[in-house]
Amino acid sequence: MPMKSDLRFSLPTPAQCGEMDRKASETIGISALMDRAGWAVAQAIRARFAPCRVLVLCGPGNNGGDGYVAARYLERAGWSVQVAPLAPPREGSAAFGAAAQYRGRITDFAPENARRADLVIDAVFGAGLDRPPAPEVVAVLSAARTLVAIDLPSTVNGTTGAALVEGPDYRMSVTFVRPKPGHILYPGREICGELICADIGMPEVCLEAAGPTIWLNGPGLWHVPAMSPEDHKYRRGVVSICAGQVMPGATRLAAAGARASGAGLVRISAGEGAAAYCLGAPGLVIDDGPLKTLLEDERRRVWLCGPGLTEPEVAASLPLLLASERIVLADAGALGWAGSEPEKLRGVSVITPHIGEFTRLFGAPGDDLVAAAREAAQRIGAVVVLKGAVSVIVSPDGRVALNDHASPALATAGSGDTLAGVIATMLAAGMAPWEAACAGVWLHGEAGMRAGNWPIVEALDAHLGDARAKAIALACEI
Numbered sequence: 001m002p003m004k005s006d007l008r009f010s011l012p013t014p015a016q017c018g019e020m021d022r023k024a025s026e027t028i029g030i031s032a033l034m035d036r037a038g039w040a041v042a043q044a045i046r047a048r049f050a051p052c053r054v055l056v057l058c059g060p061g062n063n064g065g066d067g068y069v070a071a072r073y074l075e076r077a078g079w080s081v082q083v084a085p086l087a088p089p090r091e092g093s094a095a096f097g098a099a100a101q102y103r104g105r106i107t108d109f110a111p112e113n114a115r116r117a118d119l120v121i122d123a124v125f126g127a128g129l130d131r132p133p134a135p136e137v138v139a140v141l142s143a144a145r146t147l148v149a150i151d152l153p154s155t156v157n158g159t160t161g162a163a164l165v166e167g168p169d170y171r172m173s174v175t176f177v178r179p180k181p182g183h184i185l186y187p188g189r190e191i192c193g194e195l196i197c198a199d200i201g202m203p204e205v206c207l208e209a210a211g212p213t214i215w216l217n218g219p220g221l222w223h224v225p226a227m228s229p230e231d232h233k234y235r236r237g238v239v240s241i242c243a244g245q246v247m248p249g250a251t252r253l254a255a256a257g258a259r260a261s262g263a264g265l266v267r268i269s270a271g272e273g274a275a276a277y278c279l280g281a282p283g284l285v286i287d288d289g290p291l292k293t294l295l296e297d298e299r300r301r302v303w304l305c306g307p308g309l310t311e312p313e314v315a316a317s318l319p320l321l322l323a324s325e326r327i328v329l330a331d332a333g334a335l336g337w338a339g340s341e342p343e344k345l346r347g348v349s350v351i352t353p354h355i356g357e358f359t360r361l362f363g364a365p366g367d368d369l370v371a372a373a374r375e376a377a378q379r380i381g382a383v384v385v386l387k388g389a390v391s392v393i394v395s396p397d398g399r400v401a402l403n404d405h406a407s408p409a410l411a412t413a414g415s416g417d418t419l420a421g422v423i424a425t426m427l428a429a430g431m432a433p434w435e436a437a438c439a440g441v442w443l444h445g446e447a448g449m450r451a452g453n454w455p456i457v458e459a460l461d462a463h464l465g466d467a468r469a470k471a472i473a474l475a476c477e478i
């Protein structure tokens with residue numbers, strides 16, 4: 001498990017936020033937190049908008065309570081404010097107290113009022129949203145010209161990022177303590193607009209008590225080995241790649257990604273197809289012997305199987321690798337070979353499917369990518385890297401990292417082969433599978449960001465070494 005010091009990477013789910021709130025009510029008290037939350041919302045708005053007519057839509061729970069506080073602070077700053085309650089807060093609740101302290105104007109929860117306002121603050125539902133909001137609520141939100149959400153848009157599932165109904169996009173969302181998974185995962189990420197996360201002084205013990213299991217991927221959550229004067233190629237790690245005879249490009253891209261991210265040695269097991277790999281890249285070692293013989297070398301622990309392989313080629317290699325208990329990363333052709341029987345992949349350490357490959361293996365993931373990837377990881381006992389605009393990296397023990405450190409530049413053919421090579425290098429460097437996968441995805445994303453506009457996939461390689469150096473430096477700073 002990530003350690004307590006890693007809480008800064010945590011992405012608590014709304015259910016875990018409920019736990020955090022319960023713990024907070026025993027210590028600092030919800031009213032104090034609510035006051036800071038509403039104040040943070042008012043400050044974020046004042047920093048980004050000129051004074052204007054504001055309508056605050058307040059629901060019956062604590063999200064509504066934050067809304068009353070924000071209304072009070074904006075009014076105190078001289079803004080023209082009205083509050084439209086959907087329903088009154090429960091008597092005796094913190095939100096009830098916040099509503100009582102707001103002495104300004106109240107109006108109807110109606111589309112025409114939203115239309116008249118310059119800025120509408122959505123404090124209807126936040127972490128407590130557990131079912132689609134009623135059409136009347138959506139109609140009022142949709143009438144707004146400019147929308148700011150407190151915590152979460154009232155249409156977005158904070159756990160999955162799914163839109164519970166079709167609704168409007170927001171200019172900004174102000175959340176507290178830590179972002180929630182729904183702020184990071186699509187489509188929630190897009191609906192939220194600019195995301196501000198305010199520190200409201202939540203005691204760390206409360207966040208710890210929430211027991212988060214989802215993390216935002218980044219250096220410090222894992223540590224990539226640095227260069228050392230005692231390094232030699234075997235210590236840095238050997239990556240072995242199964243090569244096919246028909247599609248050498250994918251294998252070569254994976255090999256290049258592995259080398260560029262710091263593998264000590266990359267060997268391609270090409271069998272009878274060795275001639276196709278011998279040209280160029282003189283630093284690569286090409287083996288033409290039978291796989292069985294190559295597996296006698298115990299230093300060759302980490303194997304990449306799948307990029308550029310046909311199904312018969314996977315059938316001739318993957319079972320042998322598994323039988324010899326190697327650390328195997330399965331991608332591309334290896335996933336196709338398993339078809340809709342993912343159990344055939346039992347024994348591999350990491351798989352790296354995109355959504356299409358994932359669907360063929362495990363069925364369509366539906367709205368909850370994290371739950372689907374978790375189930376898949378448990379089913380085959382391997383780390384699952386579900387690749388996408390936000391990649392989901394799941395360990396069979398339930399740990400999840402969401403990676404938004406990426407660039408659309410990576411959406412090009414061959415990018416997945418490079419990624420597989422990078423993750424294999426992290427495995428060969430001795431990292432545990434989930435950490436290696438998280439690191440590989442981050443480094444790949446960083447290289448994509450550095451590679452400029454519309455890079456060809458080969459251009460990523462030039463940036464992987466600097467990406468690794470940056471990851472090492474950032475992890476040291478933390």
Ligand SMILES: NC(=O)C1=CN([C@@H]2O[C@H](COP(=O)(O)OP(=O)(O)OC[C@H]3O[C@@H](n4cnc5c(N)ncnc54)[C@H](OP(=O)(O)O)[C@@H]3O)[C@@H](O)[C@H]2O)[C@@H](O)CC1
Binds near residue numbers: 020034126128
């Ligand atoms: N964690 C933190 O650090 C802090 C969190 N804070 C804030 O607390 C917020 C969470 O508050 P919360 O737990 O009271 O939930 P909230 O979102 O107000 O909704 C609950 C109410 O809505 C109702 N309801 C739900 N869905 C519905 C629907 N579709 N249609 C109709 N009704 C629906 C539900 O009704 P019920 O299900 O009980 O019938 C209940 O009455 C959080 O988002 C943040 O803003 C800060 O104040 C302090 C620090």
Ligand SMILES: [K+]
Binds near residue numbers: 154
């Ligand atoms: K909200």
